[in-house]
Amino acid sequence: MMESIVNSVKKKATERHHKAEVMIAGEQLRLRLHDAKLIKDRRYHLRTYPNCFVARELTDWLIDHKEAPDRETAMKLMQKLMSHNIIHHVCDEYSDFKDAKLLYRFRKDDGTFPLSKEVKVFMRGQSLYENLIGSEQSIMKVREENGMKYQRTFPGCEMIDWLIQNGEADSRKEAVELCRALLEHGIIQHVLLRHHFFDSNLLYQFRINFRRRRRLTELLSENLQPIQECTDSPFCLRKLNPEPSNSSFLSVHPNKEIKVVSASRRSSVTSLAGGPGSYFSNPPNLGSQPVVECNPKSVLKRKVTNEELLSPGAPYIKKTITIVGDAVGWGFVVRGGRPCHIQAVDPGGPAAAAGIKVRQFVYSVNGIGVLHLDYQTISSLVMTGPRTLVMEVIEAIE
Structure with missing residues (x-):
C-alpha cells in the first residue's frame, strides 16, 4: 500500500516537474525577447496591441540564436508554450502557433496567465529557492548519502526550522504541509526517492534548479528529467x-x-x-x-x-x-x-x-x-x- 502511494506521488511529481520546466523556459524566453526588443507595442488595423511579438520574427530569432535548428522545430516549441497557456494569439483567434505575420503575446505580459493552485505552489517554491540560495549560511548544501553526493540538499527538520524562523510558516505543521505540497508538485524530493516529506533528519533536495539556463529544445522531451549539475550550476553551460x-x-x-x-x-x-x-x-x-x-x-x-x-x-x-x-x-x-x-x-x-x-x-x-x-x-x-x-x-x- 505504501509503495503504491509513493509510486503515485512519483508519477504526479514527474508530470508537474515537466510543467515547471516549461514555465521556467517560457519565462526565460520572455525576458530575453524583451531585452532583444522583439516584444513591443504594435499597431494593426488602427489598434495598438501592447507587448506583442510577430510569430515569423520570433521564428527567425529562434533559428538565428540556435534555439531551434529549423522552422518546424521552432513552431513545435512555440506550440508547447501555447499548450501550457504561456503564450497566446492576441485575439485568441488561433489555438495553434502559425509561422506568419500574426501577433502573439505572453500571458504574463497581459495579466491572463492562469494562477491555479499548481502555479501558486510553483511560484512559492521558486521564491523559497531564491531566498535559500541567497542566504549567507544557506541550509542548501552538497551532502553525501550512501556514498553518493547530491546537490541543493537539506535535512527535513532544518527546512522546517528555516521556514518558521524566516516567517514562511507559523507552525511546524504548516511548514510540513508546505514542504509536502512542494514535493508533490515535483519541486523537492527525497534524495533516494523513497519517502514523502517528514519533519526528520531525512535528506531532501530541490529537484529544480531555477537558475539554470534552459535550452528550449529540452521542452520537446516529454520525460524531462533534471540535468546533472555540479555545485556552481548557475554558471554551467x-x-x-x-x-x-x-x-x-x-x-x-x-x-x-x-x-x-x-x-x-x-x-x-x-x-x-x-x-x-x-x-x-x-x-x-x-x-x-x-x-x-x-x-x-x-x-x-x-x-x-x-x-x-x-x-x-x-x-x-x-x-x-x-x-x-x-x-x-x-x-x-x-x-x-x-x-x-x-x-x-x-x-x-x-x-x-x-x-x-x-x-x-x-x-x-x-x-x-x-x-x-x-x-x-x-x-x-x-x-x-x-x-x-x-x-x-x-x-x-x-
Missing part, C-alpha cells in the same frame, strides 16, 4: 544533443581543448586545480538515462602562478568588468584555483556582453581579492552577492 557544427555553448574550438559529447546529457567539468578532479554523482531519476561525461581538459595553454601574474613587467593587463545578471545567472564558468580562470562563456549571456573571455584570471569579485581562492569559493561569492557583479580580471597582452 549545457547544450542538449550537441552537434559539432551547431554548438553555441562552446567557448573554444571543439577539436582543441573541449571535446563535444554526443549524448542526451552531459555534465560540466569540475575543478582543474591539482588534477582533473572528479564528477559529482547524479541522484537516481525516474526513468533516468545514462549520462556521458565531457572531457574536463582545461582551456589554459599552460599552468600560470599568482607570482607570474603579479610580477613587474609581466605580459598581463588588469581589467574591471561589470556584469548585470539576468533571470538565469551571469553566463560564465569559473574553474581551477590559485588563480582561478574563466573556463567557458555563454556567447548569449550577460558575461559575454560585458567582455568576459575564456582564459582570463579572476583577480577580485565585488572588491574581494580572490587570487588565493578555489573556484567553489569564488562561485559562492558570486551567487550570494548582488545581481550586479564587479569583477577584476587579468588577461594576457596580445
Whole structure:
C-alpha cells in the first residue's frame, strides 16, 4: 500500500516537474525577447496591441540564436508554450502557433496567465529557492548519502526550522504541509526517492534548479528529467544533443581543448586545480538515462602562478568588468584555483556582453581579492552577492 502511494506521488511529481520546466523556459524566453526588443507595442488595423511579438520574427530569432535548428522545430516549441497557456494569439483567434505575420503575446505580459493552485505552489517554491540560495549560511548544501553526493540538499527538520524562523510558516505543521505540497508538485524530493516529506533528519533536495539556463529544445522531451549539475550550476553551460557544427555553448574550438559529447546529457567539468578532479554523482531519476561525461581538459595553454601574474613587467593587463545578471545567472564558468580562470562563456549571456573571455584570471569579485581562492569559493561569492557583479580580471597582452 505504501509503495503504491509513493509510486503515485512519483508519477504526479514527474508530470508537474515537466510543467515547471516549461514555465521556467517560457519565462526565460520572455525576458530575453524583451531585452532583444522583439516584444513591443504594435499597431494593426488602427489598434495598438501592447507587448506583442510577430510569430515569423520570433521564428527567425529562434533559428538565428540556435534555439531551434529549423522552422518546424521552432513552431513545435512555440506550440508547447501555447499548450501550457504561456503564450497566446492576441485575439485568441488561433489555438495553434502559425509561422506568419500574426501577433502573439505572453500571458504574463497581459495579466491572463492562469494562477491555479499548481502555479501558486510553483511560484512559492521558486521564491523559497531564491531566498535559500541567497542566504549567507544557506541550509542548501552538497551532502553525501550512501556514498553518493547530491546537490541543493537539506535535512527535513532544518527546512522546517528555516521556514518558521524566516516567517514562511507559523507552525511546524504548516511548514510540513508546505514542504509536502512542494514535493508533490515535483519541486523537492527525497534524495533516494523513497519517502514523502517528514519533519526528520531525512535528506531532501530541490529537484529544480531555477537558475539554470534552459535550452528550449529540452521542452520537446516529454520525460524531462533534471540535468546533472555540479555545485556552481548557475554558471554551467549545457547544450542538449550537441552537434559539432551547431554548438553555441562552446567557448573554444571543439577539436582543441573541449571535446563535444554526443549524448542526451552531459555534465560540466569540475575543478582543474591539482588534477582533473572528479564528477559529482547524479541522484537516481525516474526513468533516468545514462549520462556521458565531457572531457574536463582545461582551456589554459599552460599552468600560470599568482607570482607570474603579479610580477613587474609581466605580459598581463588588469581589467574591471561589470556584469548585470539576468533571470538565469551571469553566463560564465569559473574553474581551477590559485588563480582561478574563466573556463567557458555563454556567447548569449550577460558575461559575454560585458567582455568576459575564456582564459582570463579572476583577480577580485565585488572588491574581494580572490587570487588565493578555489573556484567553489569564488562561485559562492558570486551567487550570494548582488545581481550586479564587479569583477577584476587579468588577461594576457596580445
